[in-house]
Amino acid sequence: MESNKKLKLGVLFSGGKDSCYAIWIAKKRGYEISCLITIFSENKESYMFHTPVIELTKKQAELIGLPIIIKKTKGEKEKELKDLEETIREAIKKFKINGIVTGALASSYQAERIQKICDKFGIECFNPLWQKNQVELLNELVKEKFEVIIVGVAAYPFDKEMIGEKIDTNFIEKMKKMQEKYKINPAGEGGEIETLVLNCPLFKKKLNFKIKNIIGEGNNWRVEV
Amino acid sequence: MKKELLVINVCQEKLHYFEFVKPIEDILQKQGLFFFTKHYSKLNSVDLKKAEKVIICGTSLKDNNFLEKNNLKNFEWIRKFDKPILGICAGMQIIGKIFGGKIINKKEIGFFKENFVKDFFGLKGEQEVWHLHNNLIIFDKSWENYVSSSFQACKHKEKEIYCCLFHPEVRNKHLITNFSSI
Numbered sequence: 187m188e189s190n191k192k193l194k195l196g197v198l199f200s201g202g203k204d205s206c207y208a209i210w211i212a213k214k215r216g217y218e219i220s221c222l223i224t225i226f227s228e229n230k231e232s233y234m235f236h237t238p239v240i241e242l243t244k245k246q247a248e249l250i251g252l253p254i255i256i257k258k259t260k261g262e263k264e265k266e267l268k269d270l271e272e273t274i275r276e277a278i279k280k281f282k283i284n285g286i287v288t289g290a291l292a293s294s295y296q297a298e299r300i301q302k303i304c305d306k307f308g309i310e311c312f313n314p315l316w317q318k319n320q321v322e323l324l325n326e327l328v329k330e331k332f333e334v335i336i337v338g339v340a341a342y343p344f345d346k347e348m349i350g351e352k353i354d355t356n357f358i359e360k361m362k363k364m365q366e367k368y369k370i371n372p373a374g375e376g377g378e379i380e381t382l383v384l385n386c387p388l389f390k391k392k393l394n395f396k397i398k399n400i401i402g403e404g405n406n407w408r409v410e411v
Numbered sequence: 412m413k414k415e416l417l418v419i420n421v422c423q424e425k426l427h428y429f430e431f432v433k434p435i436e437d438i439l440q441k442q443g444l445f446f447f448t449k450h451y452s453k454l455n456s457v458d459l460k461k462a463e464k465v466i467i468c469g470t471s472l473k474d475n476n477f478l479e480k481n482n483l484k485n486f487e488w489i490r491k492f493d494k495p496i497l498g499i500c501a502g503m504q505i506i507g508k509i510f511g512g513k514i515i516n517k518k519e520i521g522f523f524k525e526n527f528v529k530d531f532f533g534l535k536g537e538q539e540v541w542h543l544h545n546n547l548i549i550f551d552k553s554w555e556n557y558v559s560s561s562f563q564a565c566k567h568k569e570k571e572i573y574c575c576l577f578h579p580e581v582r583n584k585h586l587i588t589n590f591s592s593i
Contacts, residue, residue: 193424215425287426294541294581298521301472301543305520310473312426317434317580 193310194220196274196283198300199254201243202381203327203334203353203373204289204315209250210330210388211314212287220281222247222254225270229260239337239382239411242395249389253281271303278307285310291318291375320373321365324358331387338380338408343368346407349400353381380408416446416591417462419454421469421501423476431469434580435499438587451477451485459488464495464591467502469578472520472545477501483508495571497590500544503574507548510567517547517561522582531557531564531575532589540577547576 195212199205199222209219224243247254255277259269277283286304290297290313297313304311315323327334334353339345343364351357361372370378385392399410416439420432432448439446449458451467459465476482489496489509498506504514519542527534540563547561557564564575571593579586 211429212426217426294522301520305472305518308473310424310471312424312430312471314426314429316430317437318429319437 193285194218194281194283195285195287195310195312196221196223196277196281197287198270198289199224199243199247200240200289201246201383202289203323203332203383204291204375204381206246206289206383206386206388207323207327207330207332208287208289208312208314210332210386212312213388217287219252219287220283221277222250222252223273223277223286224254224256225266225273226256226258227260227266228258229262229266239380239395239409241411242382242393245393245395246383246389249391249393251390255280267299267303270300271306274303274307278309283309285312287312287314289313289315291315291320291323291373292371293375320371320375321358321362323373324353324361327353328355328358331385332383333385333392334381334383336379337382339378340380340406340408341370341378342405343370344378344405344407346400346402348379349407349409350397414445414463415461416444417458417465418446418448419465419467419502420448420450421467421477421505422450423470423474427471427474431471431580435466435468435587438580438584439591442588442591444591452482454485454488459492462494464593465492465497466587466590467496467498467505469500469502469543472518472543474501475545477505478508478514489572493570495590495593496573497587498572498574499580500576500578503576504544504546504548506572506574507550510553511551512554513549514546515549516545518545519543523577525563525577526559527557527564528559529555529557532573532586534564534583534586539582540575540579541581542577544576548574 226240257273259266336348336351365372397409526537554565566573
């Protein structure tokens with residue numbers, strides 16, 4: 187029989203659209219989220235952890251009303267996995283979680299490694315956005331009133347102009363055209379686009395922050411806060 | 412009665428529907444195919460009569476609830492079902508158990524290369540597949556193995572029952588569309 191009552195879940199949280207929406211899907215189906223887990227990579231080219239404004243996850247966790255574990259990693263390819271493993275171990279001990287939720291869409295590198303860590307600890311691994319159509323995801327975010335902005339780009343043909351842009355119906359149409367023309371992933375899966383959730387049904391109020399700088403060159407830009 | 416493909420959800424946790432069932436529904440929907448989805452515990456004889464083909468989906472590594480004796484009873488209909496069935500991962504293990512196959516522990520997570528010695532819905536020769544399972548099934552002689560190693564893809568010799576241990580909804584999506592068009 188189906189169930190959804192006994193699990194306490196921890197969410198791998200970057201503050202972007204995918205991890206926030208994964209929480210929303212789990213909560214809507216009655217799952218208890220016990221904590222958020224954020225890995226702050228000092229390596230901007232990290233294989234696992236990408237977001238350029240991860241400092242804001244602490245504020246977002248307050249707005250959601252959940253405790254958060256934030257850990258730094260140097261971001262070296264396999265070492266950062268060890269750091270993630272240790273952080274999940276800490277979450278299991280501290281919050282008695284017996285499952286992890288991720289916002290993984292298509293990254294087999296991330297999915298495989300997180301599955302292995304969860305398997306090692308004997309806990310569930312949930313990937314509610316796995317293989318999801320990326321345009322469908324963007325449309326759902328708009329429909330569910332997620333206020334999301336672009337805080338980083340890292341692929342042709344994206345540029346500095348996109349930083350700060352809001353995900354709305356116009357943005358989705360633009361991304362669909364870009365998908366046809368340049369074969370990009372419209373939701374930025376793969377690190378082409380990094381996002382930040384400013385507000386959503388999970389938040390008590392809108393996230394308040396100031397952009398200090400927009401740094402980068404060519405097709406690589408990100409905000410600093 | 413309109414004939415449709417039946418997608419069977421075997422997940423114990425509702426949240427796993429999004430990972431193991433919805434990607435299969437999306438593939439069918441993209442092809443414009445008619446289907447309906449039921450959890451195995453809620454299947455009835457009308458559903459099975461209405462179904463022109465059946466796909467039994469997979470579930471998570473931690474979820475082995477479907478293999479419990481009481482739950483396997485829900486799949487006894489497979490023995491007499493005379494329309495095509497595709498069992499994916501957990502679906503393959505269920506079919507294996509119903510037909511007396513032996514389950515052995517073998518954990519595989521991630522991409523693996525498998526050698527298809529015979530065309531399996533468009534997969535032939537060496538192919539990369541996505542694995543996420545704890546067990547393998549050893550079938551008896553009434554099954555034909557399409558892969559050179561252990562039973563990763565096979566078919567019943569007299570029935571239109573197909574199984575794959577890997578997840579074609581992640582890599583090799585055309586396997587699902589090819590099965591749907593037989």
